[in-house]
Amino acid sequence: MKQKLLKGAFWVTLASLFVKVLSIVYKIPYQNLTGDKGFYIYQQIYPLYALIQQVGSFALPLAVSEAMLKDKDKERVLSSSFVLTLICGLILSFGIISFYPFLGKIMGDSNLNVLFLPLILVLLLLPIVAIVRGYLYHQEDTLGLVGISTTFEQLFRILVIIIVLQMYVHHKITNLYHVAFLSLIGYACGMITGLLVVIWRFNLKSISLTKIDLKYGTVILKRSFFLLLTATILLFMQVIDSFTIINTLGKQMTLEEAMVIKGIYDRSLPLIQTAIFYAFPLLTTFVPHARNQQDYQRIILAIISFALPATVGLIKVMPDVNLLLFKDRNLTQVLQVNALIIVLYALVLTYATMMKPSKKLLLIVLSGLLIKLVGNVVLINYGGILGASVSNIIALIIMLVLLIIVNQKELVLPSKSILKVIIAVIVMIPFLFLVKNLYITILIGIVIYGITFYLLKIHQDFYQ
Numbered sequence: 001m002k003q004k005l006l007k008g009a010f011w012v013t014l015a016s017l018f019v020k021v022l023s024i025v026y027k028i029p030y031q032n033l034t035g036d037k038g039f040y041i042y043q044q045i046y047p048l049y050a051l052i053q054q055v056g057s058f059a060l061p062l063a064v065s066e067a068m069l070k071d072k073d074k075e076r077v078l079s080s081s082f083v084l085t086l087i088c089g090l091i092l093s094f095g096i097i098s099f100y101p102f103l104g105k106i107m108g109d110s111n112l113n114v115l116f117l118p119l120i121l122v123l124l125l126l127p128i129v130a131i132v133r134g135y136l137y138h139q140e141d142t143l144g145l146v147g148i149s150t151t152f153e154q155l156f157r158i159l160v161i162i163i164v165l166q167m168y169v170h171h172k173i174t175n176l177y178h179v180a181f182l183s184l185i186g187y188a189c190g191m192i193t194g195l196l197v198v199i200w201r202f203n204l205k206s207i208s209l210t211k212i213d214l215k216y217g218t219v220i221l222k223r224s225f226f227l228l229l230t231a232t233i234l235l236f237m238q239v240i241d242s243f244t245i246i247n248t249l250g251k252q253m254t255l256e257e258a259m260v261i262k263g264i265y266d267r268s269l270p271l272i273q274t275a276i277f278y279a280f281p282l283l284t285t286f287v288p289h290a291r292n293q294q295d296y297q298r299i300i301l302a303i304i305s306f307a308l309p310a311t312v313g314l315i316k317v318m319p320d321v322n323l324l325l326f327k328d329r330n331l332t333q334v335l336q337v338n339a340l341i342i343v344l345y346a347l348v349l350t351y352a353t354m355m356k357p358s359k360k361l362l363l364i365v366l367s368g369l370l371i372k373l374v375g376n377v378v379l380i381n382y383g384g385i386l387g388a389s390v391s392n393i394i395a396l397i398i399m400l401v402l403l404i405i406v407n408q409k410e411l412v413l414p415s416k417s418i419l420k421v422i423i424a425v426i427v428m429i430p431f432l433f434l435v436k437n438l439y440i441t442i443l444i445g446i447v448i449y450g451i452t453f454y455l456l457k458i459h460q461d462f463y464q
Contacts, residue, residue, distance in 0.1 A: 018151055026158045027270045028325045030183075033165050036263030037256070038176045042183060043266040044107060045115040047238035049187050051228075052122050054235065056130045056191065057150055058280050059228035060085065060221075062287065062353075064134025067220050078131055078206045080217030085127040088221075093120045108246040108255075111177050118181065121188035129195050132202045137285070145198050147281070153194030160186030223357055229365050230352030231280070233399070234345055237372050237392060238269065244376040245388055252384070264331045265385050268338040271321065275310040275342045276349075279303060283353045296354055297414040300347075304418055305458065307346035309425050309449045313432065313442065314339045320438040337389040344396035351403040351411060360406050368399035417458060424452040 031039040060081065067077045096103075096116050104112030136146050164182040167173045173182070245265070249258035286299050314321070318336045322329050355361055375391025383390070404413070428449040432441055453459065 021274060022154050022158055026161050029165060030161065031263070031267070031326060033169060034176055034179060036260040038179065038263075039266060040259045040263035041112070041115075041176050042180045043238075043263070043269070044109070044112055044242045045180065045184065047235040047242065048116075048119060049122060049184060051232050051235045051239075052119065052126060053187065054231050055224070055228055056126050057133065058231050058283075060126075060130035060224045061134035061137050061146070062227055062283075063220050063224035064131060065137035066223065066287075068134070073211070074135075075206050075208050075211040076213055076216060077220065078135065079208050079211040080213045081134070081220050082127050082131045082207050083212050084214065084217040084221050085130060089123040089126055093123050096120055096123075107242055108250065114177065115181055115184060118184040118188060121185070122191065125188060125191045125195070129191050131207070132195060132198060135202055135206070136198060145201060149194040149198045152197045153190040155190075156193035157186040157190030160189050226357040226361055227353060229362070230349055233348060233365060233368065233396075234272070234341065236369050237395070240369065240373050240376060241265075241388055244373065245380065245385070248377060248380040249385065251381075261331070261385050264326075265334060265338075265388060267322065267326055267331075268335040268341075271314060271335075272338065272341050272345075275314055275339075276307065276346050278306045279346050279349055283350065287353055290354070293410075293412060296411055297417075299354065300350055300411070301414050301417045301421070301458075303346050303350045304343070305421050305453070307343040308421055309428060309445070311339055311342040312425055312429060313445045314342065316429075316432045316445075317438055317441055320441075324438060331385065334386050334389050337386065338392060340393050341396060344393065344400055348396055348400050348403060351400070351407055354411060355403070355407055361403075364399055364402045364406070367402070368395040371395040371398055420456045420458045421453075424449055424456060424458065427452045 027039075030042060034042075064077060064081050067081075068074055071077055096119055100116040101113050103116050104110045104114075133146050133149065136149075161183045164173070164179055164186075167182075168179050173179055241262075245262050246255070246258050249261060252258075253261075282299065282302055286295070286302075290296055290299065315336050318339060319329050319332045322332050322335060352361060352365070372391050372395040375394055376388055379387025379391050381387070428445055431444050431448045434444060435441055
């Protein structure tokens with residue numbers, strides 16, 4: 001792979017890491033200051049906003065980037081994608097305006113209704129943000145600017161949330177639902193900031209009404225839809241949780257108790273999202289430029305090299321992380337089960353992103369989400385909140401197995417290299433138990449894994 005591409009991927013990945021760390025930085029004080037109930041309120045709606053954010057930062061930019069690399073008529077790609085995305089945004093916004101009074105009630109809490117309204121601003125900003133990022137992704141020398149854009153977007157969004165939390169602490173806002181409402185407006189503020197940082201590298205004249213080809217734009221949106229479908233599997237699972245956990249637990253306990261348990265369960269989400277920070281920038285950077293089976297094998301190896309040690313490490317330190325960040329060790333076992341999501345989802349995302357859009361892919365993802373839905377209803381009734389975690393793992397395992405089977409001819413696993421990664425992780429595990437200090441444990445794990453990774457010459461497999 002070209003040097004410029006690797007350099008651009010490095011900066012985008014580094015920016016993604018910074019953004020994910022920022023994600024934890026604001027969610028921890030959010031939970032600490034507003035409590036598990038306040039965190040529950042925010043997390044109930046958060047998946048929908050994150051869903052739209054994924055469209056603007058991953059799915060649509062990647063689809064546009066791929067199209068621009070294949071099509072010489074750049075204006076046709078940009079114009080068609082922009083107009084169709086704008087039309088979709090307007091339709092969804094009208095739907096929210098029409099039905100938002102009923103959406104919270106479906107989740108089991110009618111007070112959540114108003115939290116859907118800031119989503120309209122996000123939907124209307126989405127088309128231009130996604131098109132500009134797609135344009136930057138298709139050029140190797142502007143890849144780094146995407147990282148700068150997403151960093152500023154997250155920084156400004158967090159700034160808004162910090163201001164809102166300060167207002168809550170000083171009793172200028174007393175209603176937790178109002179805190180969540182104002183915090184969610186930060187999404188639109190962040191998108192505007194991220195766009196202003198890079199808009200100067202984009203020629204607005206590239207969007208021309210005379211270049212609109214709705215049929216061609218539909219092809220790009222179809223690719224974007226499949227990318228979104230796979231990139232947001234976790235978010236869809238969270239949406240399923242939002243509609244099922246409270247309603248199911250509410251049969252076993254009071255609504256207040258169910259809210260608190262849901263809030264604790266949601267603690268693992270920012271940790272998991274941070275642990276897979278590398279997946280989206282690596283896939284967005286490399287997949288459009290992949291030309292053969294070896295390129296795809298390198299991508300799979302890169303993802304596994306990050307995901308497997310991150311999963312094992314987080315499971316080991318989860319009790320200490322839970323105490324450090326959230327002030328107690330409540331439901332640590334539930335959070336440890338959820339940590340398995342890291343490696344499973346990273347691989348599901350990788351296979352699905354490299355796979356061509358098809359009915360098979362759609363059926364695999366929908367089947368997994370259906371299993372998650374049924375699993376929640378059945379397993380929570382029998383095992384409490386642990387059932388929600390177990391249903392996550394079962395659904396992802398089934399999706400991954402089906403994806404491997406369907407793609408076994410086109411996407412061959414780099415078995416020898418993966419075995420080396422497994423050996424490196426096994427070597428790392430005993431060292432994680434040498435000390436009880438959380439930070440030293442993490443440092444030891446990284447160092448031992450890195451040394452073993454080098455000694456086994458896994459890094460050389462990326463250049464073969």
